[in-house]
Amino acid sequence: MKRSILLSLFLILILPSFSQEKVTETDTLRKDALNVFMDASDFIKKEITFINYVRDLRVADVYVIQANQSTGSGGGKETFFFVGQNRFAGMNDTIMISHSPDETADVRRIKTVRILKMALMRYVLKTSLSDYFDIRFTEKVKETVSTDKWNNWVFRTGLSGYLNGEKSYRSTIMYGSFVADRITEKTKLTIAYSYGWNNNKYKIDETVIKSYSRDQYLNILYIKGINEHWSLGSLAYMGSSIYSNTNFSLTYRPTLEYNVFPYAQATRRQFRFQYGIGYEYYNYRDTTIYNKVEENLCSQLFSVAYKVVEKWGSGNISVSWKNYLPDWSMNHLSFYGRFDLRITKGLSFNISGEASLVHDQLSLEKGGATFEETLLRRKEIATQYTYYTSFGLSFTFGSIYNNAVNPRFGDNRF
Numbered sequence: 001m002k003r004s005i006l007l008s009l010f011l012i013l014i015l016p017s018f019s020q021e022k023v024t025e026t027d028t029l030r031k032d033a034l035n036v037f038m039d040a041s042d043f044i045k046k047e048i049t050f051i052n053y054v055r056d057l058r059v060a061d062v063y064v065i066q067a068n069q070s071t072g073s074g075g076g077k078e079t080f081f082f083v084g085q086n087r088f089a090g091m092n093d094t095i096m097i098s099h100s101p102d103e104t105a106d107v108r109r110i111k112t113v114r115i116l117k118m119a120l121m122r123y124v125l126k127t128s129l130s131d132y133f134d135i136r137f138t139e140k141v142k143e144t145v146s147t148d149k150w151n152n153w154v155f156r157t158g159l160s161g162y163l164n165g166e167k168s169y170r171s172t173i174m175y176g177s178f179v180a181d182r183i184t185e186k187t188k189l190t191i192a193y194s195y196g197w198n199n200n201k202y203k204i205d206e207t208v209i210k211s212y213s214r215d216q217y218l219n220i221l222y223i224k225g226i227n228e229h230w231s232l233g234s235l236a237y238m239g240s241s242i243y244s245n246t247n248f249s250l251t252y253r254p255t256l257e258y259n260v261f262p263y264a265q266a267t268r269r270q271f272r273f274q275y276g277i278g279y280e281y282y283n284y285r286d287t288t289i290y291n292k293v294e295e296n297l298c299s300q301l302f303s304v305a306y307k308v309v310e311k312w313g314s315g316n317i318s319v320s321w322k323n324y325l326p327d328w329s330m331n332h333l334s335f336y337g338r339f340d341l342r343i344t345k346g347l348s349f350n351i352s353g354e355a356s357l358v359h360d361q362l363s364l365e366k367g368g369a370t371f372e373e374t375l376l377r378r379k380e381i382a383t384q385y386t387y388y389t390s391f392g393l394s395f396t397f398g399s400i401y402n403n404a405v406n407p408r409f410g411d412n413r414f
Contacts, residue, residue, distance in 0.1 A: 018119025032128045034120065038064035047113045050129055055346060057311065060124055061088050065307055067267040071183070075101040078112060079267040080119065083311060097117045101154070102384055134368065154181045167204045188223040200376070205371040211376045215241045235276070244380055245285050245363045253301065270307040276300065277325075287366045289382075295362070298325040313341040313348070317413030324360065333357045346396040352366060 034051045035062035045053060054060050065081040076099045084091030098113050099108045123129055155178075162173040173196075180191040193216075200211040217239035223234050237251040255276030261269050282295040287293055304318035316338045325330035338352035361382060371381040 013256065031389055034060055034123050034127055034129075035061045036064060036120075037062070042111070043109050044116070048117060048120070050124065050132075055383060057342065060085055062091075062120075065268075065311070065313055069267060071098065075099045075103070075110075077267075081309070082119060082123075082154055084123070088126070091123065093119060095121070147189060150400065152184055152185075154180075155179070170201045172199045176319065186225040188221070190219070190221045192207050192219045193217070209372050211372065211378050213242050213378050214240070215243065222368075225263070228264065231257045231263075233276075235278075242285070243378065245288065245365050246282055248281075248283045250281040251278060253299075255301070268309050270305065271414050272303075272305045274301070274303045274305075276302075279384070282363060284363060285365075289364045289366050290362065291366070293363070297362075299323065300325060310336050311342075313339065315339045322360070324362075330360045330362070331357075332360045347394075349391070350394050351389070351391040353387065355385065355387040357385055358383055 001365045027130065035054045036051045037054055037057050040048075040053055048118075057063060061084070061371040062086075063085060065083065067079045067081075069077045069079070071077055078097040080095050080097075082091075082093040082095075084271075095115060095376070097112055099111070101109075121133070124133065140208060143371040157176075157178045159176045161175070162171070164171045175194070175196050177192070177194045181191075182189045196214065198211075198213045202209040202211075217237070220236040222234045225230060233255045233389070235251070235253045235255065239249050240246055241249075253276040255274055257272055257274045259266075259273075260271035267393045277298070279296070280299055282292075282297070283294045284292065288414035303318060303328075305316075307316045308314065318334075318336045320334045323329065334354065334356040336354045338350075340348070340350045342348050361380065364380060364382055369381050373379045374381055
């Protein structure tokens with residue numbers, strides 16, 4: 001009897017999933033709907049229901065690429081690139097959506113959905129679903145443009161702390177920051193200050209190990225746009241660091257940048273060359289391995305960076321070289337790269353990493369670091385290279401359509 005009841009429950013729960021539903025007019029329209037390939041949130045899928053969200057790029061009528069940028073006011077700008085495929089080949093478009101810093105997440109997503117609907121209409125017009133649409137215009141009350149009393153300045157400040165401990169361990173971390181930005185279409189001015197304090201205590205049997213670090217930095221960056229390809233910048237940097245053995249450090253470096261592509265295309269592609277030459281001053285906490293307690297230096301920096309967002313994914317690579325003058329043997333060469341690739345249907349791969357060849361550690365303490373300082377990374381130690389890398393692979397298969405949104409049980413996947 002018990003076995004019969006369990007079998008009945010199993011059939012009740014499982015069989016409906018395999019039943020053939022009656023074909024309706026809605027099913028026919030769904031077949032004729034626009035196939036769109038994009039990284040869509042659940043909210044977008046619930047609000048824009050007149051398209052098919054497909055997972056296979058090859059069957060998509062339209063491929064949507066999204067890029068995000070922060071604005072000077074603390075808000076954001078979303079850019080959507082629409083690429084027509086198959087019967088819509090050659091029908092490409094670009095839309096930009098600006099968000100103010102005062103907008104909540106809900107206001108932003110509602111605005112995004114509204115504009116995405118309008119952008120999709122040129123494609124939907126060529127499908128049978130166009131017979132089911134009507135256009136409304138809601139007149140907006142005219143607003144008087146007010147003067148910006150802040151003159152494009154935006155200020156952000158923060159203070160955070162973290163306490164953690166147990167019988168044999170205690171950690172206290174404090175961090176504070178202040179940032180002032182003034183960003184316009186032609187100029188950018190950023191003033192940023194940060195302070196970090198970290199105090200740890202370890203007790204192993206009768207041995208007590210204490211670890212302490214403190215860092216503070218002030219960065220001032222000013223950039224002036226010359227035209228659509230050239231920019232001139234100036235960087236001033238001041239700071240102190242127990243880890244880097246500096247009581248006080250100062251860097252001033254004017255820099256010239258050339259972008260092969262116009263800056264207006266920055267969300268889609270960039271190919272930038274930078275060259276800067278500047279002055280550096282260091283006052284050290286302890287005598288360095290070169291028997292210096294302070295020094296004045298001249299340095300130069302050259303970098304190349306390329307960034308692209310395409311149908312196959314996105315890529316970002318850069319190479320930078322820095323050396324002191326006139327001693328070119330004191331140098332630092334860095335390579336950075338990140339790629340997010342869609343290899344084939346359902347298969348994607350991402351990898352990022354950075355590697356550096358280090359020959360410019362002028363601030364190393366002559367007395368070196370203790371075992372505890374080395375283990376806890378509280379002082380910089382000699383090295384000829386640094387690196388890190390991360391990578392991931394994901395594969396999704398099954399139905400090419402992905403329209404349904406079901407919030408039941410939250411995000412639990414067992």
